[in-house]
Amino acid sequence: MHERNAALIQRDLNVLWHPCTQMKDHEQIPLLPVEQGRGAWLKDLEGRWYLDAVSSWWVNLFGHCNPQINARIKEQVDQLEHVILAGCSHEPAVELAERLVSITPQGLTRCFYTDNGSSAVEVALKMSHHYWRNIGKPHKTKYISLANSYHGETLGALAVGDVALFKSTYEPLLMESITVPGPDSFHRDEGVSWAEHAEQMFVHMEAALENHAEECAAVIVEPLLQCAGGMRMYHPRYLELLREACDRHGVHLIADEIATGFGRTGTMFACEQANISPDFICLSKGLTGGYLPLAAVLMGEDIYAAFYDDFTKLTAFLHSHSYTGNPIACAAALATLDIFANDDVIGQNRQTAELMAEAAQPLIDHPHVGEVRQVGMVLAAEMVKDKAHMTPFPWQERRGLHIFRHALERGVLMRPLGHTVYWMPPYVISPDEVALLGEVAAEGIDKATRNP
Incomplete structure (x- = not known):
């Protein structure tokens, strides 16, 4: 880990208690220190950028540091x-x-x-x-x-x-x-x-x-x-x-x-x-x-x-x-x-939603994806152990965590809910960035559903 990132992470772990987090996880899973945001992207202290696939807990609509806002x-x-x-x-x-x-x-x-x-x-x-x-x-x-x-x-x-x-x-x-x-x-x-x-x-x-x-x-x-x-x-x-x-x-x-x-x-x-x-x-x-x-x-x-x-x-x-x-x-x-x-935000979103559906198309036939579903600018793929019977993976296996870590390696902040991988990106996401979400999700699901 780079020096500036590591230094902030250590200071954080000395004093902060993070929401929705078992803090012991951070003995193995590094925090992502964020210094700057632009559009659909977040930058860490060492200058690496990450695509914000979850709109920073579903709040960001028009990109980070939007000039008008x-x-x-x-x-x-x-x-x-x-x-x-x-x-x-x-x-x-x-x-x-x-x-x-x-x-x-x-x-x-x-x-x-x-x-x-x-x-x-x-x-x-x-x-x-x-x-x-x-x-x-x-x-x-x-x-x-x-x-x-x-x-x-x-x-x-x-x-x-x-x-x-x-x-x-x-x-x-x-x-x-x-x-x-x-x-x-x-x-x-x-x-x-x-x-x-x-x-x-x-x-x-x-x-x-x-x-x-x-x-x-x-x-x-x-x-x-x-x-x-x-x-x-x-x-x-x-x-x-x-x-x-x-x-x-x-x-x-x-x-x-x-x-x-x-x-x-x-x-x-x-x-x-x-x-x-x-x-x-x-x-x-x-x-x-x-x-x-x-x-x-x-x-x-x-x-x-x-x-x-x-x-x-x-x-x-x-x-x-x-x-x-x-x-x-x-x-x-x-x-x-x-x-x-x-702006025609709703109309533009419908076009982006179609691109999201296209990017997720390869996931539909994955042997461990039980369903790909979408409503508007929200798309989810649910991983299952047995597709024929929609049997879930045991929650204790935390397979979504494999996707989270793989996505960070690929420069994407993608935070599954249990075994459900989802995209809820800022509305300003570009077609190339949507395609990146599809690639990273497919790779992550492949890794996460391999037998331990």
Whole structure:
């Protein structure tokens, strides 16, 4: 390892505790020290560049150090860095709320800011319960969510998630939620389409709503794409059925579009593909183009009205974060929305998505790839031990780690989820760079699936 990289790594390991990491792994797996970013690339301290195939945890849309976003942030820094949003206001927060209301699904008229995706989910969960309490139904305290779902790491968000790796340790601390089998198309029977499978699996949600509607505040889902659950995907038909059923049973629908929003799934928001409007939509990650922490929850006027009363009625939503509506983060978000407004981002993404599909074509026939699936700018290949029976490799073998290490050797930051290799690159990725992802993934899967 080069001297400058090694020196920073040692300093890091002396003081830092990294997220989502067993720190003992770094006795064998070196950290990647990053000094600079440009476009879809990251540079280490010794000058080597790495293609960012995961958009730095799914947040970066328009490349690292994007000149347009940079300029907007620099301009804002000289005007106002931060001010309390309780009792104060500022132009970036107001303009961003106006623009989010204008681009999100119809009927979402109010914007509540928070700091990150997990906190946005907490807001939606609390606000849904509080709404029902304010209108005289305090018994609606339960939430329904899908198997294999993930909604964040804070306790409320963990409670409505279903990825055991993150949740099981903290189970004693969590509220009880209702989990139903989901429409994940990986599990469909042979010859059954994604849409048919979604309809077949909806019977479980319908039954849960019939049995629990009186005590249920909301259903929360990741529309079309369960990211942390292994990039599992499903058909928009499920969302159509869910919206109708939530209306019929008097239950809120929370759309967690933290990872799926802002063009990732082929439309600005995944809900658009089902032509539905949720009661709450949670946004973060790509909201600032990958620059700064910011999240927003949007909801309709009926929900806002249930909290609007004299102070002595004690109906106000008393939830806050110190950096709520931070002006610099709002400026980054406004610059991000400007790029969407001025460029044909969605159209360009569709062309790039086709290139991604072409690059992944050789993986389809690999003897240890059970499925190659894609929705918009997200593509995943799931490694299996036995393709005929879709038998997974034992998780303890950590075969995805072989791909991660091989990719770094080839100059690509590719971070599999267990045995699922995926690409979620910045939208500025070039055709040659997409081809590189295909080459590296194929090589990595070959290495990772050889018998130990």
